[in-house]
Amino acid sequence: MKRALFFLTSSFPFGTGETFIENEIDYLAKAFDKIIIISNDTQNPQTRTVPDNVQLLRMPYELDSKDKAKALSSIIKPDFWKELIWVSKRKKLRKGIINTMLISLYKAYKISKYLQQQSARFNEFKIYGYSYWCNDNALSLALWKRKDKNIKVFCRLHGWDLYEDRSDFKYLPYRMTTVNRLNNLFFISEQGMKYWQTNYGNSKNLKVSRLGTKCIKSSDTNKSSDAFHIVSCSSLIPLKRVHLIIEALSKVNSENKIKWTHFGGGKLYNELEELSKRLLNDKIEWELKGQASNKEVMEYYTSEQPNLFINVSETEGIPVSIMEAFSCGIPAIATAVGGTPEIVKDGLNGYLLNANTDAQSIKEIITNHINLPRDNQQEKSRNAKVTWEEYYSAEKNYKGFVEFATTL
Numbered sequence: 001m002k003r004a005l006f007f008l009t010s011s012f013p014f015g016t017g018e019t020f021i022e023n024e025i026d027y028l029a030k031a032f033d034k035i036i037i038i039s040n041d042t043q044n045p046q047t048r049t050v051p052d053n054v055q056l057l058r059m060p061y062e063l064d065s066k067d068k069a070k071a072l073s074s075i076i077k078p079d080f081w082k083e084l085i086w087v088s089k090r091k092k093l094r095k096g097i098i099n100t101m102l103i104s105l106y107k108a109y110k111i112s113k114y115l116q117q118q119s120a121r122f123n124e125f126k127i128y129g130y131s132y133w134c135n136d137n138a139l140s141l142a143l144w145k146r147k148d149k150n151i152k153v154f155c156r157l158h159g160w161d162l163y164e165d166r167s168d169f170k171y172l173p174y175r176m177t178t179v180n181r182l183n184n185l186f187f188i189s190e191q192g193m194k195y196w197q198t199n200y201g202n203s204k205n206l207k208v209s210r211l212g213t214k215c216i217k218s219s220d221t222n223k224s225s226d227a228f229h230i231v232s233c234s235s236l237i238p239l240k241r242v243h244l245i246i247e248a249l250s251k252v253n254s255e256n257k258i259k260w261t262h263f264g265g266g267k268l269y270n271e272l273e274e275l276s277k278r279l280l281n282d283k284i285e286w287e288l289k290g291q292a293s294n295k296e297v298m299e300y301y302t303s304e305q306p307n308l309f310i311n312v313s314e315t316e317g318i319p320v321s322i323m324e325a326f327s328c329g330i331p332a333i334a335t336a337v338g339g340t341p342e343i344v345k346d347g348l349n350g351y352l353l354n355a356n357t358d359a360q361s362i363k364e365i366i367t368n369h370i371n372l373p374r375d376n377q378q379e380k381s382r383n384a385k386v387t388w389e390e391y392y393s394a395e396k397n398y399k400g401f402v403e404f405a406t407t408l
Contacts, residue, residue, distance in 0.1 A: 002033040003406065004125035006115055008137040009037060010061070015044035016265075019294045020320045021132065022048055023213055027398035029053055031406050034125065036118060040137075047293075059114060061136070063107055071106035080105055083174055096169040104136050104173040111140035116147060128405070131155040134162060134185065139174045142181030152408040154184040156209070159317030159338055162192050164199070166315060175200050183408045186401070189318040189339025207404070211320055212397035215327040215388070216298045227257035227285060228370055229306040231330070233297060233321040236266030236288075239314045243268075243275060247359035249286075250279035254370050258284040261306070265291035294324075301328040307377065308333065308369055309350075312357060316340050326388035331380040333365050343392065349383040 005028060011017035012025075028035060029051035037054055040061035050056070063071065074080050083101050087093065119127050127150070131138040134157045141153035155178070160166045179185060179200065186209035187193040193208050230249070234240040242262065249260055260280070273288055280286045292300075301324070309325035309332040318339035322332050326343070332350035334340050335357055346352040351365045369377065391397075 002125045003031070003128060004034040004036065004119070004122045005032040005128045005130055006119065007035055007037045008111075008129070008131040008141075009039045010133060011039060011041035011044070012037070012132075013048035013050050013056070014039055014041040014046050014058075016047060016291055017041070018132065020211055020213075022294050023211070023394045024398050024401075025050060025054070027394070027402050031402040032128070034122065038115075038118075057118070059111070061107075063103060067106065067110070068103060071103045074102045074105040074109075077105055077109075079174070079177055083177065086176060087171070091171070094169060097171045100169065100171060100173050104139060107136045108139035108143055108174070111137060112143040112147070115140065115144050119151075127151040128408075129153040130405070133158065134172075134178065136173075138178050138182065142174075142178050145181045145183075152183050152405075154182055154186060154405060154408070156186045156188060157192055157196070158188055159192075159315060162187075162195060162317070163315070163338075179203055179205065184405070189342050191339045191342060192317065209401045209404070210392060210397050211318070211323065212392050212394035213320060213323040213327050213388070214298075214394045216302045225257075225259055225285075225304075227259040228254070228308075229259045229261070229304060230308045230310060230366070231261050231263070231301070231306040231325070232310045233263040233324070234311065234313065235264050236268040236272055238268070240264075240266075241312045241314060242272055244312050244357070244359050244362060245310050246272065246275050246279055248362035248366060250283055251359060251363040252283075252366055252370075254367065256370055258370075260284060260286045261289060261300075261304075262287070263289045263292045263297050263300075298324060298328070301325065301330065306330050308366070310362070310366075311335065311340070312353065312362065313337060314355070318343060323388060323392040326384040326392065329381040329385040331369075331377075331384045333362065333369075343387060345383075345387070349380055349387050 009018055012021040035054045038057045038059050042058045042060050080101055129141040129151060131141055134155045138155035145151060145153050164170050164172050184205045184207055186207055188211050190208055193206055232245055236242055276286055309330045311319055311322060311334040313335055316338035322343055325332055332344050334344045335355050336352040337355045344350040344352055353361060
């Protein structure tokens with residue numbers, strides 16, 4: 001029987017978000033005869049190509065004022081009262097939590113109804129539903145599954161959609177409804193699955209399924225600079241703490257020429273550009289590249305062959321940016337948050353920093369790595385590549401993911 005997948009995303013393939021789906025979509029397209037992507041991005045133009053068997057639909061995620069008023073009707077739903085009782089046993093109920101319950105359930109019912117309507121066109125297909133995030137889209141799959149037990153539904157869990165302390169009101173809605181109805185919940189890290197088990201209990205439908213990146217063939221060209229080259233890649237937003245990288249680099253004293261390149265844009269771009277001018281202009285060569293595609297970043301890594309990657313985020317799921325760096329044999333400095341310690345092994349393929357690190361600590365590790373004998377630097381580079389090959393290869397991870405998902 002032919003297989004159709006309804007794939008719910010936040011933005012892909014529109015705008016610049018969810019670049020990591022670019023590595024996964026080809027494997028999904030080979031496993032399913034038809035993919036219907038339902039993207040919540042209703043404003044931005046399409047920026048990524050998709051395989052020929054992919055159809056694109058757009059549906060807003062946020063409710064308008066009229067629908068928010070209608071969300072009060074969720075109070076008559078049994079799901080709302082079950083959630084209210086369950087949450088009241090775990091934490092103090094507040095107005096914000098109750099409003100979230102009402103809006104999330106109303107939204108999920110609305111999305112579920114839309115999915116039922118769209119799937120009616122595929123009577124001759126076996127139907128699957130996949131939410132890239134464990135949010136209200138995933139809850140809608142749970143409600144859809146209740147209506148049609150024959151469909152197979154699953155979601156991924158990353159970071160903000162998993163850890164309650166990152167959310168408004170320290171609450172993420174309808175965890176138990178979701179886990180009880182979905183065929184599988186796929187966690188991108190071991191640490192993420194352990195968090196779920198600790199907070200919501202164990203279940204046979206929990207599974208670790210790591211993300212992965214593709215490796216671009218190494219360039220035969222020589223590096224354009226003989227400087228010790230440090231790279232970073234993240235959005236320029238507060239939780240990424242890129243200012244710490246700038247401050248740390250301003251403190252490094254080395255006989256080596258140093259170059260720093262950052263990929264990623266965001267609301268702090270102008271502020272961080274000014275900080276770089278003030279602290280780095282007389283110290284090192286630097287460049288803020290702004291927003292770049294996954295392909296552009298990888299081609300840059302292979303041609304320029306950077307020496308070290310840095311990520312100092314306050315929180316993470318498990319950074320795809322480090323997977324990309326490791327695929328090119330670039331060891332990493334990173335904060336020991338979320339699932340990062342699963343990929344960065346201190347002293348083996350990089351260095352781990354405390355979650356509350358400071359510029360001085362980062363500076364010391366950068367300096368120590370620069371001063372390592374060349375053989376030791378190359379060993380860490382080889383270990384980074386081996387880690388990627390064993391655990392974070394797109395070919396290996398996504399093939400395994402789709403093989404498991406299609407046998408549900």
